[in-house]
Amino acid sequence: MSESDSTRSSRVQLQSLFRQHGGQLRLSEALAQGINRYQFYQLRDEGLIEPVSRGLYRLADLPPIENPDLVAAVTRFPHAVLCLISALDWHGITTQIPHQVHLAVERDARLPVLDYPPVAGYRFSGRAFSEGIVQATVDGITLQVYNPEKTLADCFKFRNRIGVDVVLEALELYRTRKTFRPGKLMEYARICRVANVMAPYVEAKL
Secondary structure (H helix, E strand, O other): OOHHHHHHHHHHHHHHHHHHOOOEEEHHHHHHOOOOHHHHHHHHHOOOEEEEEOOEEEEOOOOOOOOHHHHHHHHHOOOOEEOHHHHHHHHOOOOOOOOOEEEEEEOOOOOOOOOOOOEEEEEEOOHHHHOOEEEEEEOOEEEEEEOHHHHHHHHHHOHHHHOHHHHHHHHHHHHHHOOOOHHHHHHHHHHOOOHHHHHHHHHHOO
């Protein structure tokens, strides 16, 4: 087999490997499959694959990424959970445009830090971290995000940092756009230790 035939075969093999992984592949995964760095970067240099975030690439002929900031943050910090304003935005219950990707991590974990996109990290403890997590898919990537009720409880907890007006707007949009579940709201309020704060506002929406 000539060198050009060998190169062509490697290119086809690598592209096939990308498609087996839904069109996205980490460099480490390719190396584990016996692909060498030269072959991988040759695809990149030829414009056949493009970087998504550090170490993660996708086939360039895939549809454009709709949420590049989210994809970059989630792939960099797969164990973090989308929270606060980013989660409000995900659920469509805020008019705020997140200028950072808000991520929650467990109390003992290192806070996520990323230059681009900018990331705001928060440490949650125990059930305040583990409860209310749902999985969603964005641009082929699985992300973790708190459900609307847990997100609202978190926002009340961090109301001094994100603004009371933002929190109250989110509660009203939740009431009008989602199924209003006061019992669920108060369940998460107790977990987040903001039941006394939230109760009057929830009752006023009944």
